[in-house]
Amino acid sequence: MSASITNTTGIPIRGAVAGDHAGISAWFRRHAASLTWLLPVVAITVIVQAWNMSGTPQRIDDEGTYTAQAWAIMHLGEITHYTYWYDHPPLGWIQIAGYTGLTGAFARYPFAVEAGREAMVFFSAVSSILLFVLARRLGAGRITAAAAGLVFALSPLALQYHRTVYIDNVATPWLLAAFVLVLSRRQQLAGFAGAAACLGIAVLSKETYLLALPFLVWMAVRRADRSTRRYTLSVAGAVLVIIGGGYLLLAAVKGELLPGSGRVSLFEGITYQLGSRSASGSLFDPGSLANAAASQWWALDPVFIVLGSASAVVGLFLRRVRPIAAMLVFLLAMMFRPNGYLPVPYVIMLIPFAALLVAYTAERAVLSIAGRVRTRTRLGTGTRRGLGITWAVTTAVALVVSVPLWGTQLRGFVLGNLDLPMQQAEQWVGDNVSKSSRLLVDDAMWVDLVEDGFARNNVVWYYKLDTDGAVERQSPNGWKDSDYVITTDSMRTGGNSSSDVRQAIENSTAVATFGSGDQQVEVRRIHAEGRTAAQTAITRASDLRKTMGTELASNPALRADDGTKSQFRAGQVDSRAMIALGQVLADQDVRVDRFTPLTGETGQPFRTAVLHTSDVASAERVAATLDAMSESFRPASVEREGERLTVTYTPADPTTTATSAS
Template sequence: MSVLQAAPEAAAPAAPARPPFWRTRGAEVLLVATLLIVSGLLHAWNMLGYPYFENDEATYLSRGWAFITEGQLDVATYRYDHAPLGWMAIGSWLGLTGGGAMFGGMLEAGRVLMLLVHLVSTVLVYLVAKRLAGGRMTAGVLAVLVFAMSPVGIYFQRRVLLDNLMVLGVLLALLLLLRRPLTLGATVASGLAFGVAVLVKLNAIFFGVGFAVLLWVGAVGAQRKHAVLQWFASAGGTVLLFFVYALLNEELFPAPVDADGEPAHVSLVDTFELQLGRGDFAWPWQPESSFMEAVGSWVGKDSLTLTLGAAATVGLLLVLAARRFRDPSAWAVLALVGGYVAFLARGGIVIDLYVAPLIPFLAIAVGLFAARITDRVPDDWRRPAVGTVLAAALVAGYVLTSDRLYLTKDETSNQDAALAWIEQEVPTDALIAADNYVYPELVQEESYTGAMYFFHAEYDPELRDTYADDWREIDYLVLTHEVVEQISQGTVPRMAELLEHSTLAASFMDGSSAFVDLDAGISTNGDWVQVWQTKSRNQIVLQDAWQRFRDDWIVSYGQVLEDDAVSTTSLDQVLAMEQALAEGDEAAFRGVWQWTTDHMRHREDDALTSWQWLTDEDGEGELGSSDTVCSADQRFIGLLLEADSTWGAPDLRSEAARMADDWWERCTFTLDGLRLVDSSADGSVDDQLINPSYFDPTLYRTFATQLPGHDWDRLIDDGYAFLARVLDERGTIPNWIVLTQEGDLAAVGDLVDGEGDVMGEDTLRLVPTLLREEIAGEPRARKLLDGLVPQVVGYAADAPGLPSSVALALVAQVRDIGADAHEIYLARIASQVDPETGTWDGTLADFAWTYSWHRFQERVPPALAVPIS
């Protein structure tokens, strides 16, 4: 062949085979976009309605707002309970969105931020799972499905929690460390990201074991030592900034304490000790441990995710063993999950939300384990087919086992309604202790300068100064699930006192799924709110007095028996029932009445009560006298009627009606043209013995409307006429008076013990009755008091004591006698109150007098009531 002859053309190289669509970059982008849409929809749908706005959410939002608007790390004293970077980020978001302006409120703005965090975390979960699985998309898809569809994940990922921001930082740090080949820049960046995650929430540090494993297996040769040192230096240096800040503020080490045992300032070390000491230690496998209780709660919310995560973790352990412990990815995931589980199972307190950071890593474990399974399937169309079947099965599992409340349930409308009620009904300068969910709107969006986070109100010295360290100065308590939890744990004793001495002002529980038992300190969900208004000082004293009376002097199931006494009287029983009714204690009221019925109502001719029961030192008793005290029985009737009006008790109303008929028949009489109240149902032999203090026109007016079968108006008119005659003829109203059959007034002489013919304690018992009548506009009461008041003033000067002091103080409230009612109260009545117990000591008789003064304050117009300290 000639050298000029052309050589044959070489064969053109064959074009590379086109990969199937499911392995192309475009298919993966489409897949990830689909996963993002699904994940975003599941998170966003109803995210403002479920779950309820939790205390911690508002805490971080309010701190974030304080940071960007005031440069403060907390709305009150920063106590180092968390590192501040998380709410700094939240505050930056609020700054960008105008606080609550863009989304309707700060809480809503915070949940929108959590949606964005969730979407970014979704991408990170996919990428981390895929890289750990050696590029298997199956791992990423399944991990994202678990992460996105987990009910417990959705429950906590919607909330404005530091845990969600912390997880974002940990996932980013993990992704950077999975770069191959691992570079110095990626190592340092990963360490910085992990350090930031720790400064968002310190719990992130428990994922550090997983990072140590990845560093060891991800670097080779001499690079390993440098990678480990660089990562820990960048991560540790970032975290160290927190401690440097505390040191520069002289708040790192424990603070000296003052004479009262209070620390001079906050301290990071003190806070750490407090946080580490929360809860009682218990081994994690013990049923009563906080860990087991939390697991029970998590399983109740989402058993599938926890089961899949646990199974995948065990599966990876088996895979690791089968591969002779040469699977770095399995090692890393096991270390990540195991490190955090070790934190949960440490034996201390485990809060429900602590599970949130674990969910993405359980999801990654599921994805990696599934990838290890599909690795055994031939690498053709069958592998993606198996992955598709696994994904479909996973979706079906969640659809079939989840209740999907997160898509439909409304848990925030009660909270919104409570806020609206507060803004409409509560003054802006009121002192309000509240669950923090109300704080951003009331304080930072509105102008409620006295609203305080209840935990800060309990412990922050500056806030305690605002209410003079006296919980009685706080006007309202906004009660929620979180407040009930803290009260039941005993961490906020002032708030417990506040709740115990408050009345329910408004309740918002429509559609709530919670079981709430405040007496037992139980609340099972937070989709409800109540607003409690603190009682007045006087009401608080009366409440504490009743508790003392009930605990010390009510024995058996309803007998009033003073210490070392042998006698129980019908008037003692009346006093107990009056207090029980005023304090809303129906059980005690019925108990006292039942004991009275069982022991003191055995008269043959009527349903009235005998006046005395005697009890010996062995507790055995007998009727001391079958005679009656008509004033006690008329008060029994009134209390039974009021109990029916209060509690809806027709059985008690029937008893009242039956007693009223007998009382009218046996305790009233007609003489000299007057219908009057007798001293006893058994009457006098010839003449009528009358105690003027038994006359109670206010009570008879109640009877006239509720028991119209008798001429109560005549009893009122004739009683006033009789008292006017007594005052005119005798110059005073004595303790007792005799009305003879001839219609004359006569001395009682020896008919009663003591000084029956002069003004004394019995007469003084008439004074509050006449004062109430005068306030109501009764001119006959005013005329009687014109004659009696100078005598009361003189009696108080000549015979100082609790009865005369109470009568004098009451008169000074209503009339100008040249003495100040408040000064009399302070000098003669308040001195009887024990500051430790908040009630008064002394005998049962003294108790009755002091109680009468305080009860009078509740029965007069507020303008006349005496303010008490």
């Protein structure tokens, strides 16, 4: 029986030669063994990534941006939801838009980013398939290829960033496809041209993937037939240049290739990314952004980071994977360059190749121990076996250590709901903030709030407040033209570079707070008059509520326990509710339950009161009294169950206190 490699997948099969079988059923029969290993891995990838993807991790600003840009393509017919300034090539979110448009993903979820996360599941599944095929083309066994896929799917480091809407996840399958195609044994011209096209798409999805070019060329040179090498490499190079030139052509057609007055340009976007962008600092500086990014990675999966890095070094001594190992070592070294910029999602590009090398080097170690490695080497059999035992033990120890660590982390991904504060804040804003208000927001909320009825120009991504000329023209007074700022961890950290955003936060007071720590989300009322004047007004309003509450607590018609009366006297009850209650008490006795804050409003004046009357008729009379009040004092809702009424008011401006119902 002879072994051959198929033109399409490169999966070695035995007992088959080209042309022996035809049709789909024959293809499945030939690849049954490989599919038996591959399909469960892909299923695990999809299930683990999709399960509770809306709960963990919490949505962040970056994925809101890519989601909003994809949404803008589908709903606004524009390439971005703000001025496109060539910070990244657009093909990444164009592909996200294509997926969401074809599948109707935006219509399936209450929060837009979830649609983007569903797209990430798709791209990860494709990456898993291509990683399996790449491992097989490099000579790995089916079990090894499946193991690489499982590491790619189950590592907490991978899961965290694969779930997040990053354009790096869109670029990854294209880069893997490029390596798969460059390993084509037959039809090399088509394979090399396809590899160049895939790399071009990867780079136009995320520009940092251009770093893989030298190593893809290395592998192409090694694999190319000597008789046609110059021709096939030239064609591949031309394909790559043409695809890259398409991006230049886009800028040229828009008249934005070079800088000019009052316009963005591709040149400025490139110089920003390569030179003028603020450096991340040193990995060894505890206060640097680079250190913060690396610390995030380390907290998620230190075992995979150490083993993957070590596998890259080991892989340098294995001829078949040497270009990939060298690429991984190079990408790791790039993290240590001085005055460079280290983006948080940088690690996404490294994950599939680290997973591949972990599995591949482990397989080589086992084969060395078994004496089944046939390679040209100066090392004796005993030395190879000793090195194999050392690496096999190292991998086994890492596996044992990683199991409990992965178990704990994966439980959090499957069961946690870190995004709940974000969801609650969006719900609160939708229910309690006037649709005519102007909001400064994290981009993760932008699409949701626009679809909820807020005017597009009134929902301002905080990053654009003082960096986009169109937004600045809409806000001639800067932060003072906004009514609310909704702060998240992304805004509290990334917004520090903006004076306007910083002042908006400093000159505002929280009216609703959800969650705690890094997951905390605050809805804050902005005070254009400034923090000092606002604090004076807030203190005055609190004193007025105390005076009103003290008078109400002494009303003989009020039936309440001492704790409830203390809440009145402490000025903790909304003045509108107290004025309305005073009107009701003039007609009849009413019992008032102890006040409790609504979700997110701990520390705010209580605006929901639960009243009890003597009978149903009295409750109807109270409801009629409340309904007859002027608009300023009429409750937002009155829910009646028998003689029990739940009265709720809209949130009030903390700097004001209503004092009269007349």
